[in-house]
Amino acid sequence: MINNKLLLLGATLLVANSLNAKTTICYKKSWETPSTIETTKLDGGECKGEKSLKEMKRAGWYIKDIEIKNAKKGLDYNYILSDINPVVISKELTSKNDITTALDMQTQTTKLYDVTSDHAKINIGNLKVGQSGVIQHTYKDGHSLIISSAYVESSNSNYSTVKFIPFLDLKQNAIPTSNRVVANNDTFILNFMYDQSLLITPNIDAFRATRKQFTVNNFVHSDIFGAYLKSEYRPLPTQKIIQEFALSQNMGTIFIVIKSNLYILDSRTFTLLNKQTIPNISSKTQMPFYTRIEKIESNIFTSDIWSWLDFSAITKFLNDDRTEDEVLYGDLATKKSKDQMDYNSYYANVLGLNNDKK
Incomplete structure (x- = not known):
């Protein structure tokens, strides 16, 4: 009953938020x-000189979107923020992906055509919805500049349609951004940086087996991600935290x-692209994932969920004796410590697999 109440409250607030996107x-x-x-x-907007990015x-x-311009003194920064994720791909589209078929992760380069304000076509077919890349403009002097990211919104045997999204990879706050818009004959680089990967596994066996199977990929060690979560007081990473870390690296x-x-996902869209079997690995799990970083403590006041749910209101609404972590992480916590939570259930939920045959 308690969980049903929490879900009902959360669903009501999420619907209200989606109807009033800002x-x-x-x-x-x-x-x-x-x-x-x-x-x-x-300064300005909802920040009001009181909140940082x-x-x-x-x-x-x-x-x-981000705009960085040279100023007489230093740089001028403008951040356009939305309370709705600007990269949202409908489940109806991604459900058409056959995640058991092979995924070609090699970089491919092609020219854009039929460009509109936010879409273009490319002469590469049979791609998966959610595959992404970057758009590069080459100037007459031969210099090139990445001006946008884009992801595959639809694909058939002859061509694919891509949708433009902000380029947020490896943000460099000291370099001004370009005002250039995407145009016909700009270059689309599909699968950009697909060989640079974040690896989350439950144990050392799975960690080694995955690296052995994908020798071309350069996997950032999970200890680095663990150290990042420790600095952020986030023992259990959400989709948003995983994406932000992957793109920042x-x-x-x-x-x-x-x-x-x-499961292999695109970092920019968090779309599930491929599923493979890793045979003969241990079933042992640890939380938040295999890492040698110890004691990743939580701080309830930095948790994303409290940005739209007030803790005191929830406690009053639920009227139970659960701890903050148990309220925050729901059934996965029960009466266990964070280190004893179910790794498999948690990450299946992050990937949206608990109510999905995938």
Whole structure:
């Protein structure tokens, strides 16, 4: 009954939020220390000089676009933020993907044609919805610049349609951004950085088996991700946290092992692209995943869920004796510690597999 109440409350608030999607612009003028911009209080919009970009993300806002310009002194920063994820691919589209078929992760380059304000076509067919890449413009002097990211929205045997999204990989806060828009004959690089990957596994056996099977990929060690979660007080990473880390490290794919299955996702769209079997691995699990980083403590005040659910209101609504972690993580916590939670169930839920035959 308690869980049903929590789900009902959450669903009601999510529906209300989706019907009232908002966009806000926060800015900082003449800033001279780019390395601190994400933790600096921003002016304007919903930031109001009181919240930093990092705090806005924790409050449920997503970066829709970034504009960085040279100023007489330092740089001017403009962040367009939305309370709805700008990269949302409908389940109806992704359900058409056959995730058991082979995924070609090699980089492919082609020219864009039939360009509109947010879409274009490419002469590569039979792609999976959610595969992504970057759009590059080459100037007359031979210099090139990445001006956007894009993902496959539809594909047939002859061509594919891609949709433009902001380029947020490996953000460099010290370099101004271009105002150039995508045009015909710009270059689309499919599967950009797909060989740079984040690997999440339940144990050392699965970690080694995956690396052995994918020798071309450069896997960032999970200890680095563990250290990041420790610094963020996030023992259980959400989809948003996983994506942000992967993109900040310029990784194009995310590999997650659940039971004896390996799931490969696109970092920019978090779309499930491929499923493979990893045979003969141990069933032993640990939380949050295989890492040698110990004691990743939680801080309830940095948790994404509290950006749209007030903890005191939930406690009153539920009227039970559960701990903060048990309320935050639901059935997965029960009366166990975070280290004893069910790794497989947790990550199946992150991937949306619990109510899906995939």
